[in-house]
Amino acid sequence: MNTLFPFALAIPEGIYFSAFLVFLFLGVILFLNILRQKEGRYAFPAAVHVAAGVLAILARDIMTLLVAWEVLAFSAFILIRGTGTARGRRISLRYLVIQVTGGVFFFFAALLHFGETGSLVTGILVPSAQPFMVAAILIKTATMPVHFWLTQAYPSVELSITPLLSVYTTKVGVLTAAQLIWISPAGFPVLAWLGAGTAVGAVILALLQHEARKLLSYHIVSQVGYMVAGIGLAAGFSAMAATAGMFHLVTHTLYKALLLLVAAQAVHHRGHEDLTRMGGLGSRRPLLLLCGIIGAAAISGVPFTSGYASKYLLKEASQAQPLVTYLLYAASVGTGLSFIKFTHLLFFNRANPPSSDPSKTRAPSMVPLVLVAGITVLIGLFPHAVPGVPRRAFFTPSSLLSALLPLAASALLWMVLKKRLTRPATTVGRAGTGAGGVHATDTRAKPFPGKAHAPGTRLRRGARTLHNLGPQAQVLLFLLVLAVTAGLLWPR
Amino acid sequence: MALDIAFYLILAAILVSAFAAIHVRGHLNAVIILSVFSVLTTVKFTFLQAVDVAMAEAVIGAGLMTALFVTAISKTRKRTWRAR
């Protein structure tokens, strides 16, 4: 038998190498950003989080990968619970439980794989292990039915923590999927469909958000959907799709971190998250405006940005499944619309100019933003410079057109829906967080119906009472078990 | 023959005393009947020529245990004397 924990590590090659570089770069940048914020108590878990993320991409065996998964989950748990509020604690525990559930599915898959092959080296898993792995991946990548942990946890942590969290957890899920999964039952690309569906669904939900980081969180879910779709398409449909998915991982990790940093700056100034009550930052802070526009353009896939390049590759790879392509187009439209709204509300909305003068912000706080924005722009202009990206003509007229069409649709929709989308949250209520949310009444006033009627209370009380059995009843039980055991063992 | 009859009588008496010890009212009475049970068991063991065991039963069952039980009951201050 092999050792259970060989801890095989290797610097990856190709597109994985660029992912490794991005992980390393963003890890250092964001860690320093956290340190700069004087959040000393986050230093240790943040460092562990970064290390685990890097470990995940270096891992060459399944066990090390699983270790990285769990360390990521636990360090993120510590980071999330750091807010200290009761709600934060509840959310963090929920986060941890769902993450470890994913880890347990991973465990099953690894167990089955190991049982059949006797090896834990990274590679496509045996068929019997695949379903468990897919379940684990769905949880880790926050694919649509199980996305809630992400959209709950990320907006509720400290401002400097959210960018760091956005870098690793879901991306490591995508990485794992790319390395271990090859699933298409009866020629049907399950993962591609789930990913594309998530990309569209999450965008629709994102449109309904009014809180800056919540909106961005839904976009993480959506964008990771793109990647999952790419990985899913790789299974027998297009070998390039996995590379495209990984490339999208690279670009998205950068521009999403950038967007979250921008949002953090804005929220820091205004002291609240409500986008509809923000605005006017554009004229006061041009550098921030520039970074924000770069990020928004990249995520929307405007030509000559990094998002354009990776989305182009993805759509190219999904030719075999036209419906997936259309779904991705639809998601592009929604993304564009959403970020027009985001940029407008944050920078140009003249209804709520900032009260204090934000120009007094110290320059160092902008350093990480400028760095990340610069890299994003460079990738967008020279996509071939990224290691592992296939040689393609990225900027042909037809591809530019196919990228501009959805953006034009977004712009059109923006004209139509502008009022509706920018309406202050108080009149809309908490729309969009779920079904029936259109009611104007505040449903948060009484979140639970009251403790006495909480489900399962009777059951709990019953179970507790049962465990206070007196000695006589226990003796009776012993004898009963004896009788049953004896009956089972009596020769027949 | 007479010895056999006596032996079976003692066996029956052991059964009776055991039931009586459970069903009698009051802990003290039960303890005393239990010591009677021990004495009868001693006799039974002697009949079976297990004198060693008989001796142990006599001193432990009839002697020591009764003393300890009675002391314990007297320490519970009459609370459970007439309960049940």
Added chain:
Amino acid sequence: MESPVIRVFLTRLTAGFLCLLLSLGFVVLLLDAGRHRAQTIPTQMEEPYTARSVAETGSINVVTAILMDYRAFDTLGEATVIFASVAVAAAILGKPGSPSNRTMGLLSRRQLSALLPLFFIFPLFVIFHGHLSPGGGFQGGVSLAVLVILIHVAFGDRFGEEVIPHRILALSEYGAAIGLVGIGFVGIFQGSAYLANVAAGFPRGTAGTLASGGVIPLLNLLVGMKVAAGLSSIYVHLAGHEAENVPEKRR
């Protein structure tokens, strides 16, 4: 604590019925087991003991030979159980304090004080003749303990404490126990096994005389001491215990 459903089934009738059923089952199984052995193993297990014990151990009493020689390790374990239960009684009941001074009537006390020395003959005989006649350390030790209890009951706990202080009881128990364990080591030092008797060089003596059976009389003495001291200190703890935890309930 218990639900009423369970309580219904816990009537004395059910309990008695269950006990009867269980004991019947046990008896039937044991009889069956005996029948099985009678069919398969013709020679009796007890034979080696009865045939060999006098020659091998020098003890006329086979039971003592088994208890103190063949399976002396079990006896050591049992003696330790008694030690443990004394410790448990002490741990639960606390320090023996405030001995009551209730005594028996004058007449009883007078009679007892005359008879008490005679009472000690029996346990001492049982202990010292353990390898010759029925009895042994256990039985003699318990009888001694009962006598200590008798002194306490008849003459009052304070007098009992004066005659046989608790400290002495405890010390003699520990001393006897350490002696018991220590004697076992003689076998190891003699190149034999732990708790070995004749094999360790103890003189076998002439079977039937007081000085026979090798180490058996010594073991009997130590076990007797230990049991007597242990059991009587349980009583001392119990008698000195203040029942402060019992809630007062008067009707």
Added chain:
Amino acid sequence: MNHLPVLVVVIPVAGAFLISLVDTVRPAFKSTAALLVATAHSTTLVAAAYRGMTGPALLYSVGEWIAPVGISLMVDSFSAFFLLLLAIGHLASALVRIESGDRSEWARKSAALIALFFAALSGITVTADLFNLFIFVELATVCSIGLIARKRHPGSAVAGFVALMAATISGALLLFAVLVLYVATGTVAMPLVAQAAPDLPAHLHGMATAAIIVSFGIKIGLVPMHFWQPRTYHAAGTTVAAILSAFGLKIHVYALLRLLWFPLQAPVVLPGVYSILLVMGMVNILTGHSMAMIERNLVRMLAFSSIAHVGYILLGVAAAGRIGGSAAVYAVAAALFHTGMHTLMKSALFWSGHRLIHLSRSSRIMDLGGIAWRAPGSIIAFSLAALAIIGIPPTGGFASKWFVAMAQQALLPVLVIGAGTVISLVYYGRFFLIATRRDPPDSFPAPHPLSLRPRLQTAVVLALAVAAVMAGTRDVQVRSLLLRAAEGLVDQADFVGPALIGRGR
């Protein structure tokens, strides 16, 4: 003749008497005496374990009386593994329980009782004689009752009584099984019973097996018979509960395995018993974890977690019995791995929990809010051990669960293991969150004046927790040890046969 098998029992017995003697004569030196005894015992245990692991099985005839008439002891690689656990246990519990000036009678007697308890456990582990086993089981019971029933602790007398009732039934059933085997085979020596076992009538064999399973099932807390455990551990307090759960329980698991495999020859004669154990194991995992999840008291929560983890051990054992043959070695090794890991993790959890409870003077989880900031060492050890016990890679707890799951032939037990992991995460995570709360109550009650040595205790607990974590990354070395131990149980070539009978003096 190598005297280690008997020394392993006799040294702590003599030590217990010595501790009592010292306590009576010079009370100040009691802790020193206890520590000395523990050190001597642990050294002997390690020596015996080393001998048992490396060489052929070590046989010992007490008093030089060969098996049918006398008592035999044996140390093979299987019992050597458990002797190793006991060595850790006795030394660690002596270190943890060094006290400063508690003069209550319970505190005075408990040192001797712990030494005796470990003596009894060693006796259970080394004996090759059924009746001798019974005596040591009873000795262990009496000692544990004394340790449970602390004076002046509310409910401890009742808990002690409940435990006593359970132990009485358990002892009676064990005695009954021994009696049936003795009457049917004419001997109580395990090798001879093992020789005769295949020829026993099926119903006698089955009834003896049922009685033994129920008897030890009560001790280790198989599910319908576990009711006494949480209450008992709660009343016993954390330091004692650690000893009972982490060490006492494991030795009873040992006795169950030894009896099933060796004298009863169950894998050959009665393989059906392992299906029962499999079901019981799954029920144990689910019940234990879900009860721990709804529990509000830290000690009871840990007790329920113990019940669940007995289930994991049973799953490995059941798989071993159902496979049979040499493949069973791997399954037994997995069960042993989990046994060892649980010993380390649970003792670390209980003993670090002791410090937290001691500081807040309450064992209710809600009262422990923010306590972590006052005892950082303890909470670190607690968290490490909790990570291991949840089964997070690369800790030892994960590795042991992995091997137990690998041994299973069906999918259902594996799913149960996974479900158990998630549930246990919920309750350990919840406790961690509450304990590290940033908004602690204004003032904790002043800690109890009598305290164990906190630094020493923290050091011991940290060592245990780190060992539990590290064992997972050293699985190759650990596994060779475990496979050797498992061979001792599964291949009894050393014993079945004329090993004990034929040897003249």
